[in-house]
Amino acid sequence: MGYLLKTDWWKWLCVVLLTYTVIGGLLLPVPKLPILNETIRTLHFHVPMWFGMILLFLGSVIYAVKHLSGGNIKYDTYSVQLANMGIAFGVLGIVTGMIWANYTWGEPWSNDPKQNASAISLLIYLAYFVLRSSIQDEQQRNRISAVFNIFAFFLMIPLLFILPRMSDSLHPGNGGNPGFNAYDLDSNLRKVFYFAVIGWTLLGFWMATIATRLSLSKQKLEDA
Numbered sequence: 623m624g625y626l627l628k629t630d631w632w633k634w635l636c637v638v639l640l641t642y643t644v645i646g647g648l649l650l651p652v653p654k655l656p657i658l659n660e661t662i663r664t665l666h667f668h669v670p671m672w673f674g675m676i677l678l679f680l681g682s683v684i685y686a687v688k689h690l691s692g693g694n695i696k697y698d699t700y701s702v703q704l705a706n707m708g709i710a711f712g713v714l715g716i717v718t719g720m721i722w723a724n725y726t727w728g729e730p731w732s733n734d735p736k737q738n739a740s741a742i743s744l745l746i747y748l749a750y751f752v753l754r755s756s757i758q759d760e761q762q763r764n765r766i767s768a769v770f771n772i773f774a775f776f777l778m779i780p781l782l783f784i785l786p787r788m789s790d791s792l793h794p795g796n797g798g799n800p801g802f803n804a805y806d807l808d809s810n811l812r813k814v815f816y817f818a819v820i821g822w823t824l825l826g827f828w829m830a831t832i833a834t835r836l837s838l839s840k841q842k843l844e845d846a
Contacts, residue, residue: 633828639821643670646814653811661725665811666818668718671711674823676778678708678830679747683775686768698764699837700830701771702754705747707830711822712744735789739781746774 647666685701688694719737720730731737750770757763 632824636821636824636828639817640825643667643814643818643821647818650814651810659725661722662811664718664722666814667822668715668722670815670818670822671715671718673819674826675708675711675715676782677823678704678711678826679775679778681827681830682708683772686771689764690768693761695764695841696838698768699841700834701768703830703833703837704827705750705771706833707826709744709747710829711826712740712747716740716744735786736782739786743774743778743781746777750774 643666647663652660652662682701682704685697685704689697689701716737719740723732723734723737724730727734750767753770754763754767757766
């Protein structure tokens with residue numbers, strides 16, 4: 623048990639942080655702001671999931687570069703599973719954002735530049751998996767998809783952080799609107815928000831690690 627606690631401390635940390643995020647995010651007092659009201663609690667779920675998505679995609683790119691430099695199939699598997707989990711977090715981020723938007727903007731999808739850019743980014747990563755499934759040769763598939771992975775990540779950055787700021791947007795922090803940090807993120811929200819970012823990110827890497835191990839085990843069985 624002591625060995626387990628020592629080697630998997632970050633998993634225990636993930637469980638503790640997410641338990642605190644759910645309980646604190648739903649029960650701790652929040653600012654009583656017009657229109658937002660209690661929907662501001664989605665800040666602890668929507669935004670941290672997007673942080674987690676970006677970090678998962680970054681990890682996927684790092685392993686893609688490692689695979690291109692060495693050709694190790696293990697690195698390709700890590701890259702694929704991290705991208706897969708990044709998409710899952712991105713979808714959850716969009717869904718939680720739509721719930722928030724339905725109450726604050728009056729409709730779940732208003733073609734806001736940030737919403738559209740987020741959807742385009744996820745579609746690009748979905749194309750990454752379509753590309754992988756369309757190439758039969760394993761080595762060629764891994765190399766081409768790794769290059770596409772790098773392209774997708776560096777295309778996502780301007781889509782999410784640059785282009786929405788260049789046009790009118792309802793989203794906080796874009797199009798002239800102040801971000802949460804400027805007026806909403808009071809001390810009570812900070813008590814949960816930063817821990818939520820760490821907790822959700824750790825969960826994403828944990829799930830990607832499990833998926834990678836399962837995939838590598840399946841490959842070993844097929845080779846045997």
